[in-house]
Amino acid sequence: MKLKSDTKQFAVIGLGRFGSNMAMSLYKMGYDVLAIDKNMKKVQDFSNAFTHVVQADSTDENALRELGILNFDVVVVAIGEDIEANIMTTLQLKEIGVKYIVSMARSPLQIKVLEKIGADRVVAPERDMAQRVAYNLASTNVMDYIELSDEFSIAELVIPRAFINKTLVESNIRAKYNINVVAIKRGEHLIVSPLPSEVMHENDVVVVVGDNENINGLEKLK
Structure with a gap:
């Protein structure tokens, strides 16, 4: 063929x-x-x-x-x-x-x-979809969630109020939570590999990669 x-x-x-x-x-x-x-x-x-x-x-x-x-x-x-x-x-x-x-x-x-x-x-489509829906239902901050392994995941999170109007470096996300922000979704605009000086605004959604426990800790922030 x-x-x-x-x-x-x-x-x-x-x-x-x-x-x-x-x-x-x-x-x-x-x-x-x-x-x-x-x-x-x-x-x-x-x-x-x-x-x-x-x-x-x-x-x-x-x-x-x-x-x-x-x-x-x-x-x-x-x-x-x-x-x-x-x-x-x-x-x-x-x-x-x-x-x-x-x-x-x-x-x-x-x-x-x-x-x-x-x-x-x-x-495992059924398992993976069930996990994504479960995380979405359990937290108002989680927009989407994909498990990469037993330990690491990628997630879309609504910006916690504590980070609004702060730069990535000021929020200390990477140092404090050991999480990498790989993109920021701002309406229809997607900022890929944002600079440390990028300011996060209200209603922004961050795409993060990191340890499951650390992601859970971040998404519980108000």
Whole structure:
């Protein structure tokens, strides 16, 4: 299967809700996307949605090789309902030498298995979304929250009143809380990598990266 060689290429296996939305997002961003599903009806439903859409059994090594799966920079295993097919597909991709494998998981045990067999990244959409919504509901200061690991996260926080009209250096965020401010959202304007002299205003939202405990401490400030 020939694809353009001048852009990053993705393959998405599984056209359920997560897989189809992932493929659609990548395609809209201008990337080549090969979408694969075992179910012919799903293939027909998305026949004109992506660069290529094919029906294939992703647990079959020969089928994957025939699709030229090794030509893709990233392969996303988005099979949700059939856990065995999800794991076997990830294993086959690893065995034949795919460059970068992202696999979807629905349980802690599945996450461990996928990591053990060599998935480069494991995502758990239901868990991750639940965490983001929970943080948003629990705190009026948290706009969004993404856990990067068990210890570190990135969060969008409404500026605490104590920091209004102060510069980043005056607020002492980095020294006192060991948190890095990577951006400031001011209405429709985004200030990336703000200078220490940048003044924070009322209604600003800071995008911070740091230790989970320190972020929690910062978001509780009034």
